[in-house]
Amino acid sequence: MNVREAETRSHMPVGPAAAGFADAKADLVRRTATVAAIAATHADAVDREASYPAAAMAAAREQRLLGVLVPHELGGEGASIHDVMEMCYTLGRACASTAMIVAMHHVKVACIVRHGRGHAWMEGMMRRIARDQMLMGSSTTEGNNGGNVRSSAAPAEVADGRFHLVRDASVISYGAECDGIVTTARRAADAAGSDQVLVVIAKEDYTLTPTQGWDVMGMRGTRSIGFKLEASGSAEQIVAEPYDRVHTQTMVPFAHLTWGSAWTGVAAAAVERTQKFLRKVARGNGGQMPPGARHFGLAKASLARARALLAANADRYAGIYEDERALASLEFQSAIAGLKVDVSDLAVETVMASLRANGLSGYRNDGEFSVSRHLRDVLSAPIMIHNDRVAANMATANLMAEVAPSLRA
Known part of the structure; x- marks a missing residue:
């Protein structure tokens, strides 16, 4: 199941509106794929030159990806967290820097949208973001x-x-x-x-x-x-709502879900390169696999775990989005903090396993099976807001949270 398939059914329209809803979702997927194709073309140069992915971000503006979270009535598309996660995952498979820029942008737009409604200046900014495709x-x-x-x-x-x-x-x-x-x-x-x-x-x-x-x-x-x-x-x-609410209700959940989707997309691209490498070797050696082939199964398994964690936490967040008490609960805050730690570690684990499966072909900086860029990009994941800081903050909260009395509690 991919992130988009995890879209909460309770939020989907029925009857005649369903066709338009599905068309809008499919259109966003197509537009994202267009941007991803351009991002992939320039990804190696962006990495090599440490340059801003100008072509990909110009395409993101042209495809109007930057204002999708803004509500319809303010000129946007009213996109969901699932939509943005899928966007980040797709872009992550193409270019990690493009995906992370888009993820960080949407975290900030989500804060403005949720906590700026009803305030004239903030709603004017939402209109500008949608109309002008402003990058925040x-x-x-x-x-x-x-x-x-x-x-x-x-x-x-x-x-x-x-x-x-x-x-x-x-x-x-x-x-x-x-x-x-x-x-x-x-x-x-x-x-x-x-x-x-x-x-x-x-x-x-x-x-x-x-x-x-x-x-x-x-x-x-x-x-x-x-x-x-x-x-x-x-x-x-200055956003009128207390920052503590902005941080717990929107900034942290959106950040961990969208960043995690970008990192997982990078990991997925490494797994795909490994699969292509193993298939090529097997064809050339009469079906015999190279020594590191067993690591491919480990890579696929850790990738699947990361995707499942993202999908489950996105569904949970969407389900309690309007419930301020649930969002502020120790249980949810611990879970969404733990998601960042778990997914970032799994992304690194996935790319490392892909590298071991690819062997020297993956270790090289050149060649179609290199995962050097992917590994260096994904190593940022545990360090971007350091996992040790997140874990230390979770430790005290976890002491306060009750232990679940049953498997389904």
């Missing part, structure tokens, strides 16, 4: 906080209905290329670091001064450069 960047990592997204140093200082923010953003993925940024900040200069707000800024609202580069093993095309971010704008650009 993310700034949640600051200074030396090591990816601790639940603490901010720089305050959003508000006076006379306007805010001003100066932030040492140690990482802003595709920051030089995006059309807007969604950033965390302290609520005020005298607020605690954990008392945060989410601020939405368009390109005309901020300046970026580069502070460090991006010379890394993988995900090189995300161009996650460090910047000094200075922004000013209307106080209406």
Whole structure:
């Protein structure tokens, strides 16, 4: 079962509306495939040159993939989490950097859509994203906080209905290329670091001064450069809802589900290359397999586990999307945090098994069976918001959660 097949049946229309619903889903699949084909053509060059995947992202704009989460009434397509996950999985099979950029963009759009409804400025931004296919960047990592997204140093200082923010953003993925940024900040200069707000800024609202580069093993095309971010704008650009709700209800679930889908897509591409390699060897050797062939079965098994975890957690999230108590529960928060750890580890495990099955053909940087790029890209998965940080945060929560009394509880 793929991610799209996991679409919750209770959310699907019936009767005459069903045909239009199915057509819209199929159209989104076709448009995503068009972008993926372009991304695949440029993936090696993007990795080799550490360049932004300009051709793929231009295609994403042309195919109108960037505004799909915006509600219909605001010019978008009202897409579901399942739709975006499938998009990220498909793009991940083609180009990891393209997939991760699209995933991060949609995490930010999801926050604006869920928590900005009913606010004129935010709804205007949703219309702009859908109409102009604006690419939204993310700034949640600051200074030396090591990816601790639940603490901010720089305050959003508000006076006379306007805010001003100066932030040492140690990482802003595709920051030089995006059309807007969604950033965390302290609520005020005298607020605690954990008392945060989410601020939405368009390109005309901020300046970026580069502070460090991006010379890394993988995900090189995300161009996650460090910047000094200075922004000013209307106080209406600060999301009114408490950041804790934004973080637990939307940011973390969307991030872990879409990132996981991108990583799993990268792993799936490695498995596909291994399958092609083994078939070629078997044909040339009268059916005899190479020494590492047994690792192919392990790769397929770990890939299947990752896909199943993503599908199950997406269904669960869709099922409780309107239930704030369920979303905030220790049980759900532990599960969605654990998903990030499990899927990232499984993605690495899958590509490593593919490499061992391919042997030297996979280890080479050149050739049709190389999985070098895939391995370097997917090694970012346990480090992007470090798994050890996630696990440490889960430990205390798990002590508070009750043990399930039955298998189906």
